[in-house]
Structures are given as C-alpha cells and as structure tokens.
Amino acid sequence: VNNTQLTTVQNACYGRLKMNCSKVKIKFNIDVRNLTMSDLQKPLHSGLIMSLFILTLDKLIPLSKNLQASYWVQYINPNGFENNFVDSANKLEQKNECASAQIDLVFVIDSSGSVGSTNFVKTKTFLVNVVDSLDISQDETRVAVVRFSSSPIVMFDLDTHSTKTAVKNAINAISYDGGGTATDTALDKARTSVFTNTTRKSAAAKVLVLVTDGKSNSENKTVAAAQKLKKDGVTIFTIGVVNPRVSELTAAASEPSCT
Structure with missing residues (x-):
C-alpha cells in the first residue's frame, strides 16, 4: 500500500466508503481515517486498506x-x-492447505438472457477450473450446481457425484436456458433444497458461489434471500459477468465483500 492509496481510502471514508469504514471500526476497532503509513506495517491494517482501495476502483477483479x-x-x-x-x-x-478441507460447495449460475450463451459457456469453464483445484470426494469437497433464469433448477446435488471427473462432466453437460433473472428464488432453492437436504452434519464449511450479472428481477429480494443463507452459516461469494451490477453483487456477498 502506498501513500496515495491510503489517502484515497481515507477520503472515501467520508463519502462512498463511509459505511464500509464504519463496519471496519465496529468489527476491528480500527479507525481507517486515522491510520498512518507506519501503521500499515501490520498485515491486518495494510490488508484492510488494500481491500477498501480496490472498492474505490469499482472494477471487478x-x-x-x-x-x-x-x-x-x-x-x-x-x-x-x-x-x-x-x-x-x-x-x-x-x-494450498484448503484443498483437502471439508467443504459443501454450491454454485448458483445465471443462465438468463442478459448473460447470453457465450458467457454461460465461460461460466461453466470457470466452474470446471475451480473444481480442478479441489479434492473432490464425499469425505472432502462436495459440489452441487443450481442453474437459474426465470426459475431455478438443481442440476445435481452435493451427494450426486463423488469424483472430480464426474463433477466436471456434469458441469459441462449443463445447457443454456435464457429468460429472466430470478436470482432470489435460485438462492432460496439452494438454501431449502440443497444445503438443507444434503449438507453433512460434520463441521464442513458451507459455501455458495453466485455467478451472475447482478441484474436480477428484484435486487431487494435477492439481498434478502442471501441474508437468509448467511444466517444459516453459508459463506457467499459473488462473481460478476457481462458488465455486472456491482452494488447487487456486493450486497449479496458475505463480509468482507467476497465479490
């Protein structure tokens, strides 16, 4: 972190990042506005400043x-x-020490008309690449996929496939649908039909990755549905495609902003 980046963040704390800086103060008892360059020798401080600086760029990673x-x-x-x-x-x-951790991972992928078939193929490629980096089995990482457009459908459950090859083949076989963007009902489907029915009773982490353009039929309903998942202990990451609506992705993601 350089001095310009620190100053940019501190100025933004009085404007567009006011809420974010307030959350940092509440969670970590750190007033970002008062930090100096010497304070940034602490990894936590420099990490927070860089995370906030990236938000000021308004450009998805x-x-x-x-x-x-x-x-x-x-x-x-x-x-x-x-x-x-x-x-x-x-x-x-x-x-990477996380590859062998117990994870119940649910991908919720946008197949709406605004995403388009070409970008849907890119979404599937992203999913396959993520799966390639994990240890897939019923004792380690399990994967499920919910596809949605005007309505959601569970393409396969957490307990359907137990090998990496099977999961990747199942992902590649998912077809593009087209239609509206009922993100809220897709998140509800993941919560009530996937995590509830097939989640392990062990200490497996519950993770949901939402891949969408963030242009849902109702942003308020989407954020409310995401909040229900968070209350159930699900960590939500959001991935934007096709000039996404960043505000919706950020609001749906777990804190700190996993977008």
Missing part, C-alpha cells in the same frame, strides 16, 4: 491469474511485473 496480473500492474502496483505476480500465485496454489 478478473478470474484468471494472467488477467489478475494485468489488473495488479494497471491499478495496484504500476512498478510491478506481471510474471512475478503469476509466479507468486502459482507458489501459493502449490502450498
């Missing part, structure tokens, strides 16, 4: 490592090198 590297050089560290970013990311993946 890309999915691939190479595009993330370009994003990093363009917006975060102009003096950096993209290849160094990619190398560091690869090393982190090799040290």
